[in-house]
Amino acid sequence: MSRVSGKGSLFDRLEPDLLQRRSVQSNELPARxxxxxxxxxxxxxxxxxxxQSSPDVGLPEFTDATSGSSELLIRTSAGIRDAIQSYEPRVIVRDVHFIPNPHAPLELNFRLACVLAVDSKDAVLEVDLVMNGHNRHYRVL
Structure with a gap:
């Protein structure tokens, strides 16, 4: 059975070294x-x-009232980076940057600078995140 790059069996795709370097073709990029x-x-x-099957998946609760706002931003940024690095192997997170928005003080805005393999080359993918302060729900823009 011949294998097409990026479309192996489940066990092939779970192999972390193979998945990190798999490249998407340009025409498949929007869907990816x-x-x-x-x-x-x-x-x-x-x-x-x-x-229950993977207790480390996701973000930890950042409700420690003793933390200052700058420490909370550092912990949130690190949590975002760690979660994506662990559970989204198609990208490598290079930077998580907080972007203040004075017009929406209850929202936390972050920009992720990620690397994605496209046509066997590394391409930069920027992802904007908004965390709603009322319900702590993240939206990816």
């Missing part, structure tokens, strides 16, 4: 980016400990 963004949104809206 949509899939990655959807997975990131689902991942960030999952809280650690809520999945």
């Amino acid at each position: 980016i949509h899939s990655i963004k959807r997975n990131i949104e689902l991942l960030l809206n999952t809280r650690q400990g809520f999945s």
Whole structure:
């Protein structure tokens, strides 16, 4: 049975070294980016400990009242990076940057700079995240 790059069996796709370097073709890029963004949104809206089969999936609760706002931003950024690095192997997160929005003080805005293999080359993928302060729900833009 011949294998097409990026379309192996389930066990082939679970092999972390193979998955990291699989490249998407340019014509498949919009669908791949949509899939990655959807997975990131689902991942960030999952809280650690809520999945019996994988208790580390998702973000930890950042409700420590003793933390200052700058420490909370650092912990949130690190949590986002760690979750994506662990559970979205199609991208490599290079940077998570907080972007203040004075017009929406209850929202936290982040920009992710990620690397995605396209046509066997690394391409930069920027993903914007908005976390609603009322319900702590993340939206990927």
